[in-house]
Amino acid sequence: MAPSCTLNRYLLLMAQEHLEFRLPEIKSLLSLFGGQFASSQETYGKSPFWILSIPSEDIARNLMKRTVCAKSIFELWGHGQSPEELYSSLKNYPVEKMVPFLHSDSTYKIKIHTFNKTLTQEEKIKRIDALEFLPFEGKVNLKKPQHVFSVLEDYGLDPNRIPENPHNIYFGRWIADGQRELIESYSVKKRHFIGNTSMDAGLSFIMANHGKVKENDIVFDPFVGTGGLLIASAHFGAYVYGTDIDYNTVHGLGKATRKNQKWRGPDENIRANLRQYGLEKYYLDVLVSDASKPSWRKGTYFDAIITDPPYGIRESTRRTEEACSFPDNLAFLKFHVPVSLSYHLSDMFLDLLNFAAETLVLGGRLVYWLPVYTPEYTEEMVPWHPCLKLISNCEQKLSSHTSRRLITMEKVQKFENRDQYSHLLSDHFLPYQGHNSFREKYFSGVTKRIAKEEKSTQE
Numbered sequence: 001m002a003p004s005c006t007l008n009r010y011l012l013l014m015a016q017e018h019l020e021f022r023l024p025e026i027k028s029l030l031s032l033f034g035g036q037f038a039s040s041q042e043t044y045g046k047s048p049f050w051i052l053s054i055p056s057e058d059i060a061r062n063l064m065k066r067t068v069c070a071k072s073i074f075e076l077w078g079h080g081q082s083p084e085e086l087y088s089s090l091k092n093y094p095v096e097k098m099v100p101f102l103h104s105d106s107t108y109k110i111k112i113h114t115f116n117k118t119l120t121q122e123e124k125i126k127r128i129d130a131l132e133f134l135p136f137e138g139k140v141n142l143k144k145p146q147h148v149f150s151v152l153e154d155y156g157l158d159p160n161r162i163p164e165n166p167h168n169i170y171f172g173r174w175i176a177d178g179q180r181e182l183i184e185s186y187s188v189k190k191r192h193f194i195g196n197t198s199m200d201a202g203l204s205f206i207m208a209n210h211g212k213v214k215e216n217d218i219v220f221d222p223f224v225g226t227g228g229l230l231i232a233s234a235h236f237g238a239y240v241y242g243t244d245i246d247y248n249t250v251h252g253l254g255k256a257t258r259k260n261q262k263w264r265g266p267d268e269n270i271r272a273n274l275r276q277y278g279l280e281k282y283y284l285d286v287l288v289s290d291a292s293k294p295s296w297r298k299g300t301y302f303d304a305i306i307t308d309p310p311y312g313i314r315e316s317t318r319r320t321e322e323a324c325s326f327p328d329n330l331a332f333l334k335f336h337v338p339v340s341l342s343y344h345l346s347d348m349f350l351d352l353l354n355f356a357a358e359t360l361v362l363g364g365r366l367v368y369w370l371p372v373y374t375p376e377y378t379e380e381m382v383p384w385h386p387c388l389k390l391i392s393n394c395e396q397k398l399s400s401h402t403s404r405r406l407i408t409m410e411k412v413q414k415f416e417n418r419d420q421y422s423h424l425l426s427d428h429f430l431p432y433q434g435h436n437s438f439r440e441k442y443f444s445g446v447t448k449r450i451a452k453e454e455k456s457t458q459e
């Protein structure tokens with residue numbers, strides 16, 4: 001950022017969900033819109049109130065057109081740890097920055113927002129009256145005001161120890177809301193074509209944001225399933241493409257996932273899903289293909305690869321059998337029937353990283369879920385590749401001893417020659433190998449046993 005550039009302070013009101021995913025989302029989006037994330041940003045860990053210093057309101061508006069982790073953004077006029085501190089901070093805010101929003105022809109409304117405490121109507125009115133010293137000249141309009149101002153009070157995170165007075169009080173001009181409503185409007189519950197592992201709508205949008213997906217990008221999902229991740233990318237204007245080893249999934253055939261329906265209907269497929277949301281024009285294609293044997297010519301095709309590989313829990317991890325092992329009279333099956341050859345998770349992730357390193361454009365991102373058995377997890381287990389830089393690694397707990405980690409990597413170096421990276425295949429370079437037994441550990445009862453032991457030592 002140019003040193004002469006003046007930064008304005010904005011208050012972000014974050015959603016209290018998927019806490020670990022919030023910072024990488026905001027950082028990724030800011031870098032997409034030219035508002036670098038400086039280390040001086042005040043993000044307050046788990047708190048819903050973050051202060052951002054960014055160069056322009058345009059960047060703030062662009063950020064809110066994409067985020068599902070933030071609820072709203074405000075131009076911050078004042079901040080304090082007591083009402084007195086807030087008022088003196090407001091008195092120091094330059095009047096020339098306030099005037100355009102307070103003049104006599106304008107209409108406005110002041111809202112009170114509290115976190116971890118509910119105020120009575122009387123208490124709210126008191127707070128509004130205390131702001132009389134601000135040079136408001138416009139008329140109050142509660143239904144359709146031109147400008148909305150908010151007092152935001154933060155009573156901390158502990159619902160069992162709510163303080164009498166707020167830890168922090170903010171006052172700001174509301175600028176825009178985020179895209180939280182997408183979580184409802186794209187809910188899997190209302191989706192035409194779904195499967196056992198269809199990705200939750202909120203997480204799909206977070207993944208597309210971590211992947212910095214933008215208009216006219218080409219986004220690929222090599223384990224496409226019912227295409228949940230393609231939908232989120234298409235919503236942000238990217239052209240989408242996917243492959244899956246399962247013939248029935250790609251062609252929308254076979255048993256339905258919904259309880260009250262036996263077979264999938266004639267139009268239950270990924271294309272119809274995109275059509276349901278008015279996004280069909282972004283559909284490139286989906287093919288039956290095995291991710292362990294990519295059939296791509298050498299080249300860089302994708303701006304982002306966003307995917308949820310199988311862990312072997314609700315769907316098997318499979319690779320196709322070599323064609324020669326089918327007898328002649330069954331040779332046609334090789335196109336339709338993936339043989340359940342075990343596809344070790346470590347091989348699958350190594351293939352995925354190699355494929356991303358080869359086919360992503362420089363600066364393009366790979367976003368994927370890595371399942372881990374938490375008692376054994378260490379950061380060294382996260383697969384790496386010399387062409388890909390780790391951007392973020394966020395945990396989502398699945399059970400007391402298992403979780404999945406959302407890994408985001410960026411291509412920072414040109415891929416030269418596959419052979420050059422063959423050393424990555426050696427055991428030494430695969431600390432994730434222990435996790436090949438993720439499925440066994442998940443089902444073995446180890447998880448339950450440890451939880452039981454832990455409970456008995458606590459008693």
Ligand SMILES: C[S@@+](CC[C@H](N)C(=O)[O-])C[C@H]1O[C@@H](n2cnc3c(N)ncnc32)[C@H](O)[C@@H]1O
Binds near residue numbers: 343
């Ligand atoms: C977790 S699901 C993906 C779900 C998807 N994100 C959705 O929203 O429906 C993983 C998918 O990987 C597919 N798969 C398993 N092994 C594969 C392989 N070797 N190559 C390509 N796809 C594979 C499975 O058929 C399954 O549809």
